[in-house]
Amino acid sequence: MLRPEILASAQKSVLCWLATVDAQGQPNVSPKEIFMFYDAEHLLIANIASPRSVRNIVANPRVCVSFIDVFFQKGFKVSGVAQNIVKQDADYEKWAAPLNAMAGPRFPIRSVILIQVTACEPILAPSYQFYPDQTTEQAQTASAMRAYGVQPLGDRI
Numbered sequence: 001m002l003r004p005e006i007l008a009s010a011q012k013s014v015l016c017w018l019a020t021v022d023a024q025g026q027p028n029v030s031p032k033e034i035f036m037f038y039d040a041e042h043l044l045i046a047n048i049a050s051p052r053s054v055r056n057i058v059a060n061p062r063v064c065v066s067f068i069d070v071f072f073q074k075g076f077k078v079s080g081v082a083q084n085i086v087k088q089d090a091d092y093e094k095w096a097a098p099l100n101a102m103a104g105p106r107f108p109i110r111s112v113i114l115i116q117v118t119a120c121e122p123i124l125a126p127s128y129q130f131y132p133d134q135t136t137e138q139a140q141t142a143s144a145m146r147a148y149g150v151q152p153l154g155d156r157i
Contacts, residue, residue, distance in 0.1 A: 002037060002041070002120060003120075006076045006120055009069065009075050010035070010036075013069065015031045015032065016065050016066065017029050017030070017068075018031075018053055018063060018064075019064040019065070020052075020053050021060045023059035028052055028053065028056055030050060030052070033107075034046035034103045035099075042115065043065060045065070045115070046096075046099040046102075046103060046109045046113075047109065047113055048103075048107045048108065048110065057082045057084055058084065062080075063079070063081070063082045065077070065079075068123060071141040071144045072137045073127070074124045074125065075122070076122055077122075077123050078117055078119070079117070079118055079119040079120075080117040080118045081116045082116075083113075084112070085111055095114055096109055096112050125140065
């Protein structure tokens with residue numbers, strides 16, 4: 001399900017954005033800092049401070065997660081079905097261990113949002129569609145760097 005370019009995009013992302021919907025149909029989008037693909041079918045997100053996201057998942061487990069490279073102005077949207085795995089669940093440690101390794105002692109993980117991935121699709125800035133002959137990752141990066149007022153690192157990564 002998850003192709004290598006999707007996994008690479010997620011690994012380069014500082015944040016992902018989790019979209020949920022409550023019982024009344026009100027959408028909520030919130031940033032998540034500790035996340036990873038566990039395997040080709042499961043996305044893990046640490047619930048550090050996400051009571052609304054967790055409530056919404058209980059009401060409606062269908063979710064969407066976006067990863068965007070702000071410099072290339074492209075990324076991926078991953079849809080799936082989520083469940084909230086709490087510390088009392090028998091398989092909590094299986095899902096929480098890799099997130100705890102990422103978070104370290106800095107962030108207490110309250111629970112794990114486990115997403116069974118059902119679909120993936122690219123996200124592209126409109127320039128890629130409307131000006132395909134003029135739009136390159138290099139041009140988009142230069143434009144974003146001007147907009148954000150940042151300079152390239154040169155040979156440093």
